[in-house]
Amino acid sequence: MDMGKKAKIIGTGSYLPENVMTNSDLEKLVDTSNEWIVSRTGIEERRIAKEGEYTSTMGVFASQAALADAGVLPSQIDFILVATLTPDYNFPSTACLIQHAIGAKQAAAVDIQAACTGYLYALSIAKAWVESGMYKNILVVAPDKLSSITNYKDRSTCVLFGDGASACIVSLEGKGLVIETVTLGADGEQALLLMMPGGGCRHPASAESVAMSQHTIHMAGNEVFKHAVRRMESASKECLASAGVDEKEIAWVVPHQANIRIIEAIAKRFEHLSPERVFKTVHKYGNTSASSVGIALDELLKTQKIHSNDKILLMAFGAGLTWGAAVLRYE
Ligand code: ACO
Numbered sequence: 001m002d003m004g005k006k007a008k009i010i011g012t013g014s015y016l017p018e019n020v021m022t023n024s025d026l027e028k029l030v031d032t033s034n035e036w037i038v039s040r041t042g043i044e045e046r047r048i049a050k051e052g053e054y055t056s057t058m059g060v061f062a063s064q065a066a067l068a069d070a071g072v073l074p075s076q077i078d079f080i081l082v083a084t085l086t087p088d089y090n091f092p093s094t095a096c097l098i099q100h101a102i103g104a105k106q107a108a109a110v111d112i113q114a115a116c117t118g119y120l121y122a123l124s125i126a127k128a129w130v131e132s133g134m135y136k137n138i139l140v141v142a143p144d145k146l147s148s149i150t151n152y153k154d155r156s157t158c159v160l161f162g163d164g165a166s167a168c169i170v171s172l173e174g175k176g177l178v179i180e181t182v183t184l185g186a187d188g189e190q191a192l193l194l195m196m197p198g199g200g201c202r203h204p205a206s207a208e209s210v211a212m213s214q215h216t217i218h219m220a221g222n223e224v225f226k227h228a229v230r231r232m233e234s235a236s237k238e239c240l241a242s243a244g245v246d247e248k249e250i251a252w253v254v255p256h257q258a259n260i261r262i263i264e265a266i267a268k269r270f271e272h273l274s275p276e277r278v279f280k281t282v283h284k285y286g287n288t289s290a291s292s293v294g295i296a297l298d299e300l301l302k303t304q305k306i307h308s309n310d311k312i313l314l315m316a317f318g319a320g321l322t323w324g325a326a327v328l329r330y331e
Contacts, residue, residue, distance in 0.1 A: 011070025042260025116318025166294025
């Protein structure tokens with residue numbers, strides 16, 4: 001065990017289904033318009049998993065990309081941490097399905113659930129476990145198939161969501177992004193603002209629960225919007241302070257991709273954050289929940305020139321309510 005070393009992300013990967021759902025496709029399903037969706041959310045299209053493509057299958061593709069990027073074999077993974085709110089089954093865990101599919105026979109595996117903040121919660125756990133010496137290589141996977149719990153008759157939610165998966169390998173060894181600090185928070189008092197009421201032990205599946213659309217996302221969008229802006233701003237500022245990093249030093253901000261207006265509102269609350277340093281994928285993928293920050297981070301690393309010592313700020317917010325931020329430093 002080396003107490004001095006910090007955990008790093010040594011490889012990233014992501015996966016988006018091929019099938020594109022445009023705003024004009026949604027115009028055929030609900031009373032909405034491309035103009036409304038673009039002006040209120042910034043979303044132009046999103047990806048939807050095809051028949052037979054599940055949260056685990058998307059997670060496997062993202063995991064294989066992250067393993068290849070890190071140069072790590074499945075046999076070298078000793079823990080698989082999956083953050084998802086749309087598991088293939090309530091049990092067994094999606095982590096076990098991914099463990100089998102990638103052939104990581106040595107790895108223990110578990111799911112965690114922090115909705116859209118799942119990637120950051122998983123990163124924080126992986127960092128602590130790796131730095132304690134408990135595990136060497138942790139595979140973090142954040143896959144979500146939101147189309148499976150979206151009500152395509154509810155225009156206030158169905159325009160927002162898409163499917164996708166992201167993954168990363170967290171380790172002490174190798175080159176990559178040092179995880180300097182992760183800040184997390186939650187407020188269960190607001191739990192009912194954003195939820196899926198059915199399918200758990202309170203309202204198990206029944207003909208009535210199906211008739212009442214209880215197995216889909218229910219959201220008080222306006223309220224969630226305000227919490228998202230406030231919480232991501234404060235988590236980010238707290239995270240920067242505890243990392244001892246000034247906002248002027250941030251090369252890139254990678255926010256949860258829920259709504260362009262949320263992203264712009266947060267950016268305005270920083271004094272020295274130029275909008276072109278805020279990385280966005282929301283226009284083409286919509287809100288892909290837990291996977292969103294990881295997909296954007298993977299795309300940032302693969303498409304932009306990142307320099308030695310560049311600092312990247314991640315931030316996320318989701319049901320729970322939950323939120324978090326992380327400061328990463330490129331070696
Ligand atoms: N097309 C046309 N009109 C619509 C649509 C639509 N798709 N959806 C809602 N409207 C209407 C409403 O009915 C309302 O009409 P009314 O004034 O006649 O009642 C009007 O548009 C305004 O509705 P609001 O809800 O006030 O619209 P708002 O500007 O707040 O945008 C939105 C709604 C996009 C949902 C926004 O509130 C939002 O992004 N919220 C946050 C979502 C989020 O970030 N979630 C994060 C986590 S997600 C997760 O954890 C799974």
